[in-house]
Amino acid sequence: xxxxxxxxxxxxxxxxxxxxxxxxxxxxxxxxxxxxxxxxxxxxxxxxxxxxxxxxxxxxxxxxxxxxxxxxxxxxxxxxxxxxxxxxxxxxxxxxxxxxxxxxxxxxxxxxxxxxxxxxxxxxxxxxxxxxxxxxxxxxxxxxxxxxxxxxxxxxxxxxxxxxxxxxxxxxxxxxxxxxxxxxxxxxxxxxxxxxxxxxxxxxxxxxxxxxxxx
Numbered sequence: 001x002x003x004x005x006x007x008x009x010x011x012x013x014x015x016x017x018x019x020x021x022x023x024x025x026x027x028x029x030x031x032x033x034x035x036x037x038x039x040x041x042x043x044x045x046x047x048x049x050x051x052x053x054x055x056x057x058x059x060x061x062x063x064x065x066x067x068x069x070x071x072x073x074x075x076x077x078x079x080x081x082x083x084x085x086x087x088x089x090x091x092x093x094x095x096x097x098x099x100x101x102x103x104x105x106x107x108x109x110x111x112x113x114x115x116x117x118x119x120x121x122x123x124x125x126x127x128x129x130x131x132x133x134x135x136x137x138x139x140x141x142x143x144x145x146x147x148x149x150x151x152x153x154x155x156x157x158x159x160x161x162x163x164x165x166x167x168x169x170x171x172x173x174x175x176x177x178x179x180x181x182x183x184x185x186x187x188x189x190x191x192x193x194x195x196x197x198x199x200x201x202x203x204x205x206x207x208x209x210x211x212x213x214x215x
Contacts (some may be wrong), residue, residue: 008044015040015064022065034062035072050095060098066149074116080105089125092134114141136209140202160192167191
């Protein structure tokens with residue numbers, strides 16, 4: 001317990017300093033420091049960052065600076081997970097540069113949701129397939145969010161907003177020509193979600209990981 005408290009205090013202080021510096025560039029030093037400090041305290045107490053690797057240190061710096069917007073959203077996702085009393089998966093979180101909840105904030109049944117450095121809806125993580133979903137697919141979204149920062153939600157949701165009407169038009173044309181094989185929801189889902197470049201990247205990574213395990 002003392003080790004966790006010490007890490008929480010140290011990571012919270014470091015996060016506050018990084019957040020304040022990043023926020024000062026856009027005149028938001030104080031709120032940025034609060035978000036980064038909060039993330040640091042929670043992440044430090046749960047010991048999610050792998051300080052022994054460059055990847056772990058980079059994750060912390062990005063979460064506290066460039067990706068602060070999605071880190072902030074991730075804190076809200078964590079709050080929902082706590083309110084919903086969702087089980088926190090220590091085995092998939094500790095020193096893995098992420099937080100993983102079995103339930104919590106979800107928008108679609110049986111689909112996990114990644115917000116910032118938080119994975120919700122991981123499901124029964126005693127099932128190897130659900131564990132692989134976190135490590136092979138959702139972890140890609142976490143790093144997309146870190147690398148793209150505030151651009152990530154714009155790109156992800158922007159694709160849906162732009163493509164959904166295109167899918168509706170295509171579906172309507174098909175119906176007029178006599179094609180009844182696809183529902184409106186399936187047409188939108190295919191274009192807006194499954195063909196989203198950020199999702200395709202994550203599914204490609206998961207597919208390659210699965211092939212590597214099989215080989």
